[in-house]
Every structure is written in structure tokens, then in C-alpha cells.
Amino acid sequence: MKITNSFKLIIKRLKPIKAFTLIELLVVIAIIGILASVVVVNVGSARAKARDAKRISDLKAIQTALEMYYDDNNGEYPTTASAWKTGTTVCSATYGAGNSYTGGTGYIPNLAPKYISVLPESPKPSYGKCYLYRSDRTDYKLLVWYAIENYDSTNPNADPGYASCTAKRPDTYAVYSSGGRCW
Numbered sequence: 001m002k003i004t005n006s007f008k009l010i011i012k013r014l015k016p017i018k019a020f021t022l023i024e025l026l027v028v029i030a031i032i033g034i035l036a037s038v039v040v041v042n043v044g045s046a047r048a049k050a051r052d053a054k055r056i057s058d059l060k061a062i063q064t065a066l067e068m069y070y071d072d073n074n075g076e077y078p079t080t081a082s083a084w085k086t087g088t089t090v091c092s093a094t095y096g097a098g099n100s101y102t103g104g105t106g107y108i109p110n111l112a113p114k115y116i117s118v119l120p121e122s123p124k125p126s127y128g129k130c131y132l133y134r135s136d137r138t139d140y141k142l143l144v145w146y147a148i149e150n151y152d153s154t155n156p157n158a159d160p161g162y163a164s165c166t167a168k169r170p171d172t173y174a175v176y177s178s179g180g181r182c183w
Contacts, residue, residue: 065112084134091127091128
């Protein structure tokens with residue numbers, strides 16, 4: 001009998017064990033899942049903004065290199081014989097795809113490595129989304145062709161278009177000399 005009484009005494013002194021129910025655990029897991037999906041969406045848009053910032057930075061760097069070339073070469077820009085050129089093979093064969101990134105065969109001939117170390121390529125290039133360059137020696141136009149992910153038509157780099165600047169290109173930013181504005 002003593003064993004039974006002491007056993008009862010031990011049981012009375014123990015506090016009830018508290019634990020989470022299955023429903024509580026499922027609610028917490030669902031909340032964590034929702035928060036994780038929000039974070040993933042925000043990281044994706046931040047990456048797109050970073051790629052756009054890189055593209056704009058590339059435009060400005062190439063524009064600076066083109067102006068240095070112009071100063072050193074008697075007021076002429078690197079020519080593409082009025083044809084559009086690109087360095088990437090995924091842009092489109094129509095635009096001289098597969099040109100190199102340096103030297104005379106570069107998509108901007110003879111600009112790299114003297115005026116810029118290497119001609120940049122658009123981050124995350126895909127079919128029809130790349131950098132395009134065109135020049136007739138006197139004027140030039142450089143496009144970030146349909147690649148801007150967070151396009152803003154009020155941005156000063158927004159392409160004014162072609163055909164007398166009436167046909168705007170969506171998702172495209174540009175830098176150009178005055179005569180190349182509407183190419």
C-alpha cells in the first residue's frame with residue numbers, strides 16, 4: 001500500500017504536459033509558407049531592378065567610350081555601315097548576331113579594348129532581348145532592345161522610337177547622337 005500511495009503522490013506533483021496541437025502546428029507552417037512566398041516575390045523584383053540598373057550603367061559606359069572614340073577619330077563614330085549589330089547569338093540573326101565583344105569584329109567595331117575593356121552583354125539575354133548598335137560614322141544609336149524589365153516611358157533613356165520617332169519601342173532604352181535619334 002505504501003508504494004501505491006507514494007505513486008499517487010508523485011503523480012499529483014507532476015504538472016500536466018503542455019504541447020501544441022496538430023491544428024496549431026499546421027497554422028504556423030501555413031504562416032511561414034505565406035511569408036516565404038512574399039519574400040521570394042520581393043527578391044525576384046529586386047533582381048529585375050538590379051538587371052535594369054546594370055543595363056542603364058552599360059548604356060552610359062558605352063556612350064562615354066563612343067564619345068572618346070569620336071574625339072580621337074576626327075568626329076566619326078565606329079561604323080556598322082548603317083546595319084544593326086549585336087554581340088549575342090540569342091538576339092536575332094537579323095541583327096548580326098554572334099559578333100565578338102572586342103576588336104574590329106565587335107558589335108561596335110574597334111571600341112574595345114581601347115575605349116572600354118570589353119563590350120558588355122545584357123544581363124539575362126534571350127531571343128530578341130539584347131544590346132543593338134547602329135552607326136553611319138556621323139551618328140549612332142545604341143539600344144537595350146526589348147530587355148527592360150521595369151520599363152518607365154518617362155525615363156530619359158526611354159527610346160523615342162523609329163520612323164520619324166512615331167513608332168515607340170516598348171521595354172527599350174536608348175542612347176544616341178542627334179541624327180540617330182529616330183532610327
